[in-house]
Structures are given as C-alpha cells and as structure tokens.
Amino acid sequence: MKRYDAVTLEAKWQTRWEKDRLHEARDFDPRPKFYFLTMYPYPSGDLHIGHWYAMAPSDAAARWRRMQGNNVLFPIGFDAFGLPAENAAIQHGIHPYKWTMDNIARMRRQLRSMGAMWEWSREVVTCDPEYYVWNQWFFLKMYNRGLAYRALAPVDWCPKDHTTLAREQVVGEERVCERCGTPVIKKNLEQWFLKITAYADELLDFSGIEWPDRVRTLQENWIGKSLGVEFELKVQGHPGVSFRVFTTRPDTVYGMTFAVLAPEHPLVDQLTTPDRRADVEAYKFKAARQSDIERLSTEKERDGVPIGAFAINPMNGEHAPIFIADYVLLTYGTGAIQGVPAHDARDLDFARKYQLPIPVVVAPPGWDGRPLAEAYLGEGTMVNSGPFTGLSSREGWERIADYMEQRGIGQRKASYRLHDWLISRQRYWGTPIPIIYCSHCGTVPVPESDLPVRLPEDAEFLPTGESPLKLHEGFRRTRCPQCGGQAERETDTMDTFIDSSWYQYRYVSPHDTQRPFDPEVGRYWLPVDQYTGGVEHAVMHLLYTRFWTKVMRDLGMVGFGEPMLRLFNQGVILGEDGEKMSKSRGNVVNPDAYVNSVGADTVRAYLMFIGPWEGGGPWNSRGIEGVHRFLQRVWNLVHDTTETGKRGNGETRKHKARGPQPETRQSNDGHELQHWTHKTIKKVTEDLEGFHFNTAIAALMEFVNYMYKVKDEQAGATPWREAVRSLVLLLAPMTPHIAEELWASMGESYSVHQQGWPSYDATLARAELVTLVLQVDGKVRDRIQVPSGLTDAKAKEMALDNEKVRRFMDGRQVADIVVVPGRLVNVVTK
RNA sequence: GCGGAAGUGGCGGAACUGGCAGACGCGCAGGCCUCAGGAGCCUGUGGGGGCAACCCCGUGGGGGUUCAAAUCCCUCCUUCCGCACCA
Numbered sequence: 001m002k003r004y005d006a007v008t009l010e011a012k013w014q015t016r017w018e019k020d021r022l023h024e025a026r027d028f029d030p031r032p033k034f035y036f037l038t039m040y041p042y043p044s045g046d047l048h049i050g051h052w053y054a055m056a057p058s059d060a061a062a063r064w065r066r067m068q069g070n071n072v073l074f075p076i077g078f079d080a081f082g083l084p085a086e087n088a089a090i091q092h093g094i095h096p097y098k099w100t101m102d103n104i105a106r107m108r109r110q111l112r113s114m115g116a117m118w119e120w121s122r123e124v125v126t127c128d129p130e131y132y133v134w135n136q137w138f139f140l141k142m143y144n145r146g147l148a149y150r151a152l153a154p155v156d157w158c159p160k161d162h163t164t165l166a167r168e169q170v171v172g173e174e175r176v177c178e179r180c181g182t183p184v185i186k187k188n189l190e191q192w193f194l195k196i197t198a199y200a201d202e203l204l205d206f207s208g209i210e211w212p213d214r215v216r217t218l219q220e221n222w223i224g225k226s227l228g229v230e231f232e233l234k235v236q237g238h239p240g241v242s243f244r245v246f247t248t249r250p251d252t253v254y255g256m257t258f259a260v261l262a263p264e265h266p267l268v269d270q271l272t273t274p275d276r277r278a279d280v281e282a283y284k285f286k287a288a289r290q291s292d293i294e295r296l297s298t299e300k301e302r303d304g305v306p307i308g309a310f311a312i313n314p315m316n317g318e319h320a321p322i323f324i325a326d327y328v329l330l331t332y333g334t335g336a337i338q339g340v341p342a343h344d345a346r347d348l349d350f351a352r353k354y355q356l357p358i359p360v361v362v363a364p365p366g367w368d369g370r371p372l373a374e375a376y377l378g379e380g381t382m383v384n385s386g387p388f389t390g391l392s393s394r395e396g397w398e399r400i401a402d403y404m405e406q407r408g409i410g411q412r413k414a415s416y417r418l419h420d421w422l423i424s425r426q427r428y429w430g431t432p433i434p435i436i437y438c439s440h441c442g443t444v445p446v447p448e449s450d451l452p453v454r455l456p457e458d459a460e461f462l463p464t465g466e467s468p469l470k471l472h473e474g475f476r477r478t479r480c481p482q483c484g485g486q487a488e489r490e491t492d493t494m495d496t497f498i499d500s501s502w503y504q505y506r507y508v509s510p511h512d513t514q515r516p517f518d519p520e521v522g523r524y525w526l527p528v529d530q531y532t533g534g535v536e537h538a539v540m541h542l543l544y545t546r547f548w549t550k551v552m553r554d555l556g557m558v559g560f561g562e563p564m565l566r567l568f569n570q571g572v573i574l575g576e577d578g579e580k581m582s583k584s585r586g587n588v589v590n591p592d593a594y595v596n597s598v599g600a601d602t603v604r605a606y607l608m609f610i611g612p613w614e615g616g617g618p619w620n621s622r623g624i625e626g627v628h629r630f631l632q633r634v635w636n637l638v639h640d641t642t643e644t645g646k647r648g649n650g651e652t653r654k655h656k657a658r659g660p661q662p663e664t665r666q667s668n669d670g671h672e673l674q675h676w677t678h679k680t681i682k683k684v685t686e687d688l689e690g691f692h693f694n695t696a697i698a699a700l701m702e703f704v705n706y707m708y709k710v711k712d713e714q715a716g717a718t719p720w721r722e723a724v725r726s727l728v729l730l731l732a733p734m735t736p737h738i739a740e741e742l743w744a745s746m747g748e749s750y751s752v753h754q755q756g757w758p759s760y761d762a763t764l765a766r767a768e769l770v771t772l773v774l775q776v777d778g779k780v781r782d783r784i785q786v787p788s789g790l791t792d793a794k795a796k797e798m799a800l801d802n803e804k805v806r807r808f809m810d811g812r813q814v815a816d817i818v819v820v821p822g823r824l825v826n827v828v829t830k
Numbered sequence: 831g832c833g834g835a836a837g838u839g840g841c842g843g844a845a846c847u848g849g850c851a852g853a854c855g856c857g858c859a860g861g862c863c864u865c866a867g868g869a870g871c872c873u874g875u876g877g878g879g880g881c882a883a884c885c886c887c888g889u890g891g892g893g894g895u896u897c898a899a900a901u902c903c904c905u906c907c908u909u910c911c912g913c914a915c916c917a
Contacts, residue, residue: 173913214835214911214912217835218833218834218911218912221833221834221912222912222913246917249917302915326915327917328915328917329916332917333916333917334917338917339917340917345831345915346917415916415917416916417916535911538912539912609843609855610855611842611843612843615842615843617842617843618842620842620855620856622855622856622857623855623856626855626856629855629870630854630855636870694843694844694854695843695853695854697854697855698843698844698853698854698855699853699854700854702854708871771850773849775849775850775897775898777897777898778849778896778898779898780850783850816897817897818849818897818898820849820898823849823850824849824850824898826849826897826898828897
C-alpha cells in the first residue's frame with residue numbers, strides 16, 4: 001500500500017489547483033453567490049498558529065459552501081500599513097515599504113501551505129497607492145459632507161509610538177495604548193475626526209444582521225446611549241449668562257442643591273468671583289495635571305471648589321452654589337451637571353464633604369421621612385417637588401420634561417458615550433490625509449484629480465519620534481490648489497482602521513482604477529454573507545466598517561447599510577501551558593514545523609477538532625497525533641479496500657471471530673452501513689452549517705471506526721463504495737489535500753472539490769433499530785432494541801412485560817406511563 | 831459598581847426542543863504483533879460497593895418545578911471578558 005506522505009501530496013495538489021485556477025470566483029455566475037470573508041492579516045512576517053486557527057476553519061466553511069453549489073468569493077489581502085514597519089525602519093534602517101513587501105512575500109508562501117481556496121488574483125495590499133488613493137477619495141467625500149472635520153480637542157497621545165490614538169485604541173483601567181501597552185497621556189491638539197456620532201442611533205440597530213450577542217452588547221455599551229433632559233441654568237447676577245446641564249433624572253430637579261462645571265468649562269473664568277479666583281486657578285491647575293498623569297483615581301475622594309457664583313433652579317427659583325470638580329467631564333453631556341445629593345451617589349459624597357443640604361425629592365416606598373443613609377436611585381413617590389409632589393417618579397420624569405419643553409427651559413435629549421473617530425496619526429506609514437493649508441484660503445482639500453497624495457519614498461526615519469513627513473520639505477511644501485500660492489500639506493496620516501473599513505468592497509474589483517470598486521460587480525457580490533474574525537475588533541474595526549458602509553449608502557455607492565450579514569468570532573488558541581502564546585513565555589507553536597512533518601491537513605483538522613471554534617483553547621501536541629492517526633486510518637481504509645486483491649486476507653479476517661457489536665449484527669446486507677453513511681452525512685452537514693467542526697470530525701471518526709469493524713464483510717459491495725465516496729467528500733472541505741488524493745486513487749474524476757456535497761436520505765439516516773430506555777419512576781432499569789416506528793401502545797406493552805421493569809415495580813400499581821417515541825418509556829408507580 | 835459569558839471524568843470536550851450524562855480524541859491500564867518501539871492493532875477506563883448478576887452516588891454549592899433536570903426557575907459561590915466618576 002502507498003504510504004500517506006502528506007507533505008509531498010499536499011505540495012503536488014496545491015500546484016495543480018493553482019495551475020487549474022480551481023478557486024476562481026466568477027463574477028455574474030448564475031449559481032447563487034456567497035461572499036465569505038475572513039479578516040485579512042497584518043504582514044508581521046510570520047504566519048502564526050493563531051492565523052491558522054482563524055483561517056483554516058473559515059476555508060473549510062467556504063469550501064463547503066462551494067460544494068453546496070454556491071459561487072464562492074473567498075479573498076485574501078494584507079493590512080499593510082501600520083507602526084511595526086516604521087519601527088523596523090527606525091531600528092534597522094529598512095524602508096517600511098521593503099519591510100512590508102518582504103513580509104508579505106514570506107506570508108504568501110506560508111498561507112499557500114495551508115491549502116486554502118483563496119483567490120490570489122484579487123489580493124489587496126493596503127499600502128499600495130492603488131488602494132490608498134481610495135482612502136483619500138473617501139476622505140474627501142466625507143469632508144464635503146461635513147463628516148470629516150478638524151478640531152482642537154484633548155486627545156490621547158501614546159508617548160512611545162509618538163502619535164495620537166482613537167478612544168477605541170486606549171484600553172483598560174490603566175488607559176494604555178492598544179498597540180504597545182504604554183500608558184497614554186492627554187494633549188490638546190488639532191486633529192482630524194470622522195463624525196461617527198452622526199450614525200450613533202443607526203449603529204445601535206442590529207436588525208437584519210446575525211451578529212453574536214457578545215459583539216452587539218460590546219457595541220451597545222461602547223455607544224452608551226442614555227436618554228435624559230438637557231436644560232438651562234441661569235446664573236444669578238449675570239443677566240443673559242446661562243449654561244446647560246444634562247441629566248437622566250429630571251424628576252429629581254427639585255433636589256438640586258448645587259451645580260458643577262467641569263474645570264475646563266468655558267464659563268468658569270467669566271463666572272469666578274475675585275475672592276474665589278486663587279482657589280479656582282489652583283484647582284484647575286491640579287485637575288489639568290492630574291488628567292495628564294494616569295487616571296487611576298476611581299477610588300479618589302471627590303473634591304472641588306466653589307467659584308462664587310450661583311445657579312438658579314428653573315423650577316423653584318432657588319439658588320445653588322456653582323462648583324468646579326474633576327468628577328464632571330467636559331467630554332460627556334454638556335460638561336456641567338445638576339447636583340442632587342439625595343439621588344446620586346457621587347453628588348452625595350460631594351455634598352457631605354462640603355456640608356450641602358441633602359433634600360429627598362423621591363421617596364422610597366415606605367420612607368419614614370428621615371434622612372437617607374445612601375443615595376436613593378430607584379423609583380418612588382415625588383415629595384418636596386412643588387406641583388409635581390405626589391406623582392410617581394416615573395410619571396414626574398415625563399411631566400417635568402414636558403414642563404421644561406413647554407417653557408423653553410430644556411429638551412429631551414440623548415447623550416452618547418461614543419466620540420467621533422480621531423483618525424490623525426503623526427506617523428509616516430499610513431495614508432496621507434489629502435488636505436492643504438494655505439495662508440490665504442485656509443484649509444483646502446486636495447482636488448480629486450490630484451489624487452493620490454503619495455508617500456515620498458525618500459523619507460528619513462529617525463528615533464526622535466517626529467513624523468518623517470513633517471521633516472520632509474519636498475512633501476510638506478506645495479502650492480495651494482485654489483490660489484496657487486505657497487502652502488503646506490497636512491503631514492498626518494490616517495489611522496489604519498480606515499483601510500479595513502472598506503477593504504471588503506475592494507476585493508470585488510481590486511484593480512479598478514476609476515473608483516473604489518465596480519458597482520455592477522458589487523451588486524452581484526455584496527454584501528459579505530459571512531465574516532469571521534476575532535472579537536478583539538468588536539468596538540474598533542467592526543464598528544468602523546458599519547459606519548463606513550452607512551456613509552457609502554448615503555453616498556449612493558451601495559444599496560444596503562450593513563457590511564456583513566453574519567459574523568462569527570473564533571476563540572483564541574493558547575500555548576500548551578494554557579497561557580497566551582508569547583515569545584517571552586516560550587510557548588509559541590510554529591505551524592510550519594507541523595506542516596512539514598504531519599502535513600497541513602492534520603494541522604487544519606486538529607485545530608477544528610480541539611473544541612468549539614468560538615472557544616479557542618490550549619494547543620496539545622499529543623492531541624494533534626490523534627488527529628493524524630485518524631487521517632492515517634482513513635488513508636489505510638480507503639486504500640485497503642480500493643486496491644484490488646488486497647482485502648479479505650486471513651489477517652484482517654481475524655477480527656471477525658470476536659463477533660460484531662449488537663448494532664452491527666445484521667449489517668451483512670449493507671443496510672446498517674448505508675444507515676451509517678446517511679446519518680454521518682446528515683450530522684456533518686448540520687455541523688458545518690453551524691461551524692461545529694469539532695463534532696463533525698468526531699462523527700467522521702465514529703464513521704471510520706464503524707467501517708473498520710465491518711470492512712471484511714462489506715468491502716467491495718455497493719454500500720461500501722458509497723460509504724467510502726461519502727467519507728472522502730465529507731472530508732474534502734476540512735482536509736482538502738488527502739481528500740483529493742484519495743478521490744484520485746479511487747479512480748474518480750478530478751476534482752473532489754468540484755463535486756456536489758453528498759445528500760442524505762432522511763429515512764436511511766434514521767436507524768432501523770433504536771435503543772428504547774425503560775425507566776421505573778424516572779430511573780433507568782433496562783435498555784431494549786426495538787424497531788424505530790414502534791407505536792406508543794406497543795412500547796408500553798413491551799415495558800410492562802420487561803422483566804427488570806417488573807422487578808423494580810416491586811408489585812406497586814401503575815400510576816402513569818410516559819412514552820417518548822423512539823427514546824424512552826417511564827413507568828410511574830403509585 | 832454596571833454589563834456579558836461560562837462552570838460536566840486525570841485533560842480537551844459531547845449531549846436535538848427537558849428524555850440513556852461523559853460521544854469523539856488525548857492520557858492511563860491490559861493484551862496482540864514486532865529483533866525492537868515513544869509505530870500499528872484490539873480491549874478496558876466517572877466515583878463507590880460486590881466473586882458476580884447487579885446496586886448506589888454523580889454535571890460548582892443549596893433549594894424548587896417536573897413522571898423525568900447538565901438543560902427550566904430562585905439563590906449563593908467561582909472564573910473569564912468588556913466598560914468604568916458617562917451625570
């Protein structure tokens with residue numbers, strides 16, 4: 001028998017498939033289209049086992065779709081802009097372009113070894129001007145619609161990477177840079193933003209897409225919508241001066257005993273009285289310094305200082321002292337709040353510290369009129385609230401909101417935690433922002449006809465942290481497109497999440513030079529039917545790409561508002577020690593080593609077998625041997641029974657003496673084998689549909705174990721041939737190379753991957769004999785084999801006749817008999 | 831603190847809509863084959879009791895619903911993830 005030499009046969013078939021362009025997706029093909037997309041990799045230089053874990057099951061699912069009769073688009077590309085390339089330039093003097101392209105070349109080879117059905121002719125590389133020109137084009141479209149704007153704002157700055165970051169890229173309690181883990185600091189800078197907040201409400205709507213609840217929840221929390229009322233507080237002794245506060249509790253407005261402005265609030269200077277000036281300045285200085293240092297201070301005591309002015313409660317005209325305090329953030333709501341200590345824990349802390357009154361205005365059920373021990377946040381009956389006294393707080397909320405709206409005091413309003421997307425990066429290796437600053441004309445967009453604004457190739461990469469573009473005179477100095485005078489280019493580049501916000505559209509027609517993609521071809525392929533990738537992108541990439549698609553819809557470029565109909569998040573593969581893989585821990589698994597020993601098919605199948613795909617889990621080098629053993633068994637089984645004259649010798653016949661298992665007893669006519677074939681097809685089909693690769697492979701293992709048991713009596717017969725054919729077809733999506741080789745060795749016509757997915761006969765998939773569980777009072781007492789179509793009456797009869805059932809009934813009367821057809825009979829006694 | 835997910839053998843995990851707990855694989859044990867094996871094949875493998883047929887217990891803890899609970903409800907514990915002064 002031929003040896004299973006995975007390494008050789010995998011290389012052979014990969015070459016053949018590529019030569020035959022087997023994986024080409026054809027635009028406008030009449031078969032139903034299926035756009036299957038897996039997140040493109042960053043070209044770090046080495047294909048990690050984590051890439052395999054994300055991509056190999058995706059490939060299996062895409063291949064399965066194709067066998068199901070779909071015209072499948074399964075593209076790949078590289079997320080090629082980003083900091084590591086620039087850092088390599090600074091440290092080793094290699095140009096980012098060269099570093100990136102060398103890595104891509106290396107990763108292409110590694111990716112090919114996976115045997116995936118990617119269509120390389122559609123490859124997209126985002127650092128190619130052919131690609132990033134469209135980033136600039138989109139930017140201009142957004143600029144024209146007011147969706148891209150420049151503003152001075154306190155922004156997050158990573159001191160190690162020397163660049164600003166989007167809020168989404170600052171993570172954890174320590175507020176560290178998502179890329180390098182350095183704590184970020186705040187800086188006031190003029191930066192470019194994209195107005196994602198304009199779509200906040202739409203982004204909360206997930207109807208029409210099947211995304212995991214997990215991602216949905218993360219996005220909802222991130223957007224952080226809360227409904228409330230924004231109303232005006234006039235300032236005593238300052239006619240015409242007022243500020244607005246946002247509250248989700250207008251029902252508590254009668255309990256306001258102070259008001260707080262954020263220390264950076266623009267009215268602070270104007271309202272501060274001379275006697276308070278020194279304290280206020282000192283506090284502002286302290287607050288500014290503190291926000292510049294780490295903000296670990298959740299436990300920190302709440303403090304503030306009065307500014308000497310008083311706000312007038314619009315409901316009852318009472319005067320409330322105005323404070324500044326750093327627990328109020330300028331970046332949320334209006335940067336000012338009403339202080340209602342009885343009904344807000346933070347306000348209560350503050351009021352206690354400064355001995356402010358704490359009147360109760362919403363009485364908890366059964367309240368005895370005494371001061372509350374802690375802030376009461378729940379609903380109750382309104383008290384001390386003028387004409388609203390006596391209403392339920394729920395009702396009072398609405399009535400006070402109505403009152404404020406009628407009198408022009410305030411309006412109902414939604415507030416969001418979501419901020420606009422800061423896209424400026426003070427780095428070289430990204431898309432130049434196509435803007436020119438002219439001393440006469442101001443901010444001028446680069447005309448579309450002048451695109452792309454290319455990155456200069458001769459930039460210098462110095463370890464100073466200064467952006468190379470800023471120091472590049474040839475790039476920076478330019479002419480104003482409007483007046484022709486001397487002008488300067490914007491030297492910041494775009495966040496690389498811009499690239500990934502629309503790459504799925506570029507794959508549709510990756511070489512179109514006239515537009516981001518061909519709308520005709522787009523109408524055929526779009527949107528993405530299935531997207532797969534890690535959950536770490538939940539509030540970054542996955543939120544941005546939804547936003548981008550809605551903008552594209554509003555630009556008339558696509559006829560839908562959601563980029564990906566279904567999303568699946570795979571888990572994370574861990575090191576053998578159960579820890580996250582890292583070089584420093586020394587637990588990194590190198591896929592290439594396994595590919596070169598046991599083959600890509602084994603690595604693929606093992607990663608799918610390890611557990612549910614969404615779960616991830618530790619790598620186990622013994623576990624992979626088990627899967628390799630399985631493929632070896634498949635190989636031997638197919639060869640042993642297809643190579644003529646090799647079966648039925650005395651050696652294999654020996655097993656027969658032991659006697660078949662009960663379920664296989666009557667398998668001589670091949671019926672039982674047929675049943676196994678069909679039930680396995682059913683199981684694998686259903687499992688692949690839901691990405692349950694682990695149980696699909698387990699079912700195939702059971703099938704093979706069964707086939708080994710019966711092969712001496714079955715091999716050569718028609719049901720056997722069907723079983724072997726089905727087995728190979730069912731394996732094809734997951735282990736494409738061995739399936740192709742076995743398919744060829746069976747004399748079937750090339751290619752196994754162009755065959756239809758086997759269908760099953762529901763009747764055959766159902767067993768002829770089923771195990772009926774017999775219970776007495778809910779305890780299993782016996783199991784009997786019965787024909788599958790048994791009537792309930794007959795089942796009852798058989799149960800009552802059963803010797804063990806009778807024994808355990810112990811002479812008691814039958815109270816009830818529960819029958820679950822084909823499964824169990826439970827005899828309940830009195 | 832708020833929000834989410836999850837707790838099943840020595841390990842990874844399986845179990846449709848409440849109906850045989852532990853499929854499949856790893857590991858372990860015994861056997862066969864072999865000059866040899868860390869290769870291959872076969873058998874066994876949740877815990878406890880029994881010579882055995884068999885019996886009892888068992889899905890994080892406690893309680894409940896039900897003829898029947900890993901699955902549904904209540905409660906507590908643990909772990910992981912996200913957000914965190916968001917007014």
